Amino acid sequence: MARWGITLPLTGVPLQAHRELVKELPDLGYTDAWSAETAGTDAFTPLALAAEWAPDLRLGTAITPVYTRGPGLLAMSAATIAELAPGRFALGIGTSSPTIVSDWNAVPFEEPFKRTRDTLRFLRSALAGEKVTAEYDTFSVAKFRLERPPAAPPEILLAALRPGMLRLAAREADGAITNWLAATDVPQVRSELGTGGELVGRVFVCPTEDADAARGLGRLLISSYLTVGAYAAFHDWLGRGERLRPMHELWAAGDRKGANAAIPDDVVDELIVHGSPARCREKVQAYADNGMDTPVIAVLPTGEDPAALVRALAPGA
Template identity: 75%
Template sequence: MKRWGITIPLTGVPLLEHRALIERLPDLGYTDAWSAETAGTDAFSPLLLASQWAPQLRLGTAIVPVYTRGPGLLAMSAATLAEAAPERFVLGIGASSPVIVSGWNAAEFTEPYARSRDTLRFLRAALAGEKVTEQYPTFAVNRFKLERVPEKPPKVMLAALRPGMLRLAAKESDGAITNWLAPTDVPKIRAEVGPDLELVARVFVCPTEDKDAARALGRMLISSYLTVPVYAKFHDWLGRGERLKEMHELWAAGDRKGANAAIPDEVVDDLIVHGNPDACRERLQSYVDNGLSTPVLALLPTGGDPLAQVEALAPR
């Protein structure tokens, strides 16, 4: 195990109350802190705080949608973090989903592959300090140049699920970021990106020995996420389509309760890490053993003290 990450901020913990924990993360064995961006905090602010609280940590966004900021603003936000955390910040970008992009941010979700590719290419140039005037296939930029260019451009990683985007990540980015997979799925992802690219995955962890409670929470998350078309297609590709067929049918019919109940236990156990901290840690290690470079724990609420749980889940 070379890297061990945690998702910040933790659910239910006020942002400024993270300081004591984040200061301790390197001593606990954590190497990374990664943020997300849905409808909670933005992706950059928690990392800016963490950059000052724990200068040893690598910090990453997983992910910033390519549609919800203009290209120039995205470059400025990345450059700011790169200045605050020199050579320790990783910009993870991705297409996100129609709900987040269109439903919540009034942007048009079109051509996700092309928009991700074009944004990646723009960021490469902008973060290197170039003046960019370019008519990309999905947007145009005219005479943009950063006023504060990072001394060293941050790495840019790409969120990717299926072969096309995974291969783009391998060809043009510094790493691939994926989500919602089991340890046994990692070799299939690794086969697309090759042996050397950094592969990051957020892994949902529910540290409780109450299997029923963990599975109930897992079912709610699975039905919420895996009914999104991009994740449905991802799991079809991974081979779970038949096992999730009934869930999709009931969800489409408006039967949310039935859709949750239709998710087999083995699917929940594949995709949600649960058990006591030792069992969770062993399961997380299996992702690494199967080819994952960087597991990023996403702690699910169990009613326990999340700060203590982060400590208990630290690598051994």
């Protein structure tokens, strides 16, 4: 059976209010809890709490941007969670997006492939406890050594959407993290990563039988994400370019409402899992059946209690 993850924290739920649910997750059948980092909580604090609340869960960041912390600070943050959760922490790193990196964090978004590769190489050395002095293509480090290197260095996974980054993940990382894909897309992604690395993927799940409501929310998310350059190129590669072209054209013209309306129902249904909780579980399992090692559910709001939805979507439900 594949691993089965959940994205924490849940939308609209205060961080401290997660304690009882997180304690339940292993008994519900969840094996993993993965954080994210956009404009809410940082990626590491929720995992520090989860390490205490549920010592059996594997924890992961999906993802931590490689630009918004210096290399040394990123290594220290990762080492801290690795100490709290020895042998059960995976560090997911990636480029994030120009909006998050440049507009919100005032860091130039330059040479993303090289910056990710260089950060990966630095972290391999630093988290192994080595003293690092190195000139990378995108930054340099002089005489950095962790004061508290983890006894069990975490696995490092790369956020990867297209062949170049997937192949880098296959060569130098422990796996890849992907996002915004259909279950039927998994074999194409897996073929580039190969069979040796773990494939983690966030799966957006809206557990409601109100298809119109689920599609309405799905359209808002799809137009927000898939108009970003990296995601647009990803879906061109996956073969959705023509079906998404009207959305891109209307978005570029400033017609946000028209762009949303132009997304076909079948595209929404491919990328957003919706239906009854039982039907949603079947659809999430399809990702695993198609080659994803760790599907990670991101619960979308339905108006119901988010914790109850997590329980209803659990593999043991």
